[in-house]
Amino acid sequence: MDIGQAIFDVISSPNVAYLMLVLGLLALVMAFAFPGTGFLEIAAALCLILAFLGLSRLPVNVAGLLLILVGIGLFIADLQIQSGLVALGGAIILGIGSVFLFRPDESAFAVSWWLIMLVSGGSALFFGLGLHRALRVMQMRPALSQESLIGAQGVIKSPVSAESQFIGTAQVAGELWTVKSDEPLSVGTPVVVVHVEGLTLFVRALAYQPASSPEKKEEITNG
Numbered sequence: 001m002d003i004g005q006a007i008f009d010v011i012s013s014p015n016v017a018y019l020m021l022v023l024g025l026l027a028l029v030m031a032f033a034f035p036g037t038g039f040l041e042i043a044a045a046l047c048l049i050l051a052f053l054g055l056s057r058l059p060v061n062v063a064g065l066l067l068i069l070v071g072i073g074l075f076i077a078d079l080q081i082q083s084g085l086v087a088l089g090g091a092i093i094l095g096i097g098s099v100f101l102f103r104p105d106e107s108a109f110a111v112s113w114w115l116i117m118l119v120s121g122g123s124a125l126f127f128g129l130g131l132h133r134a135l136r137v138m139q140m141r142p143a144l145s146q147e148s149l150i151g152a153q154g155v156i157k158s159p160v161s162a163e164s165q166f167i168g169t170a171q172v173a174g175e176l177w178t179v180k181s182d183e184p185l186s187v188g189t190p191v192v193v194v195h196v197e198g199l200t201l202f203v204r205a206l207a208y209q210p211a212s213s214p215e216k217k218e219e220i221t222n223g
Contacts, residue, residue: 012054
């Protein structure tokens with residue numbers, strides 16, 4: 001048996017295919033909440049490709065799959081509403097869809113109950129409590145310092161390009177922010193904030209390198 005066939009046999013296991021599906025969908029939700037990182041998008045694509053390859057050999061119940069997608073949709077909705085109860089409802093629907101992911105007459109292909117409870121319960125705690133609180137803190141931050149961020153300088157940490165819809169990340173004011181620009185920016189490019197909208201900073205490249213600060217001059221002298 002070659003390596004490709006061995007991998008195909010592993011991802012065709014009901015538990016593995018289900019886990020890849022849910023992880024891929026949850027990675028999509030995280031990419032929606034924190035766009036421009038690149039890692040989450042790649043992880044989502046990889047997991048979903050593996051999931052669909054595995055599910056192609058299994059007796060999938062369309063109704064169960066749709067319920068899982070509805071549950072994921074409620075997680076995305078909760079990112080906007082931030083009620084916590086919507087995320088809880090999404091976790092419950094995700095669990096129900098997980099139970100009926102495979103046709104009832106094919107009991108040999110059922111997903112393990114412990115895995116369903118782990119995924120559903122973990123998703124409820126993460127989206128209903130952890131991520132909900134993190135987003136609330138992040139939304140409070142720009143409201144307090146929006147004016148001070150305009151004109152602040154930073155450095156691009158993940159590339160801004162047409163492929164990423166000109167969205168990336170930058171280190172500004174000692175923190176990592178999601179940024180947008182109307183021009184491509186490579187990693188390490190110094191930028192300045194020209195506008196703030198919610199949790200997103202609109203930046204442009206500096207036309208000049210910022211003058212060395214006293215701290216940098218001191219480092220050079222000490223060196």
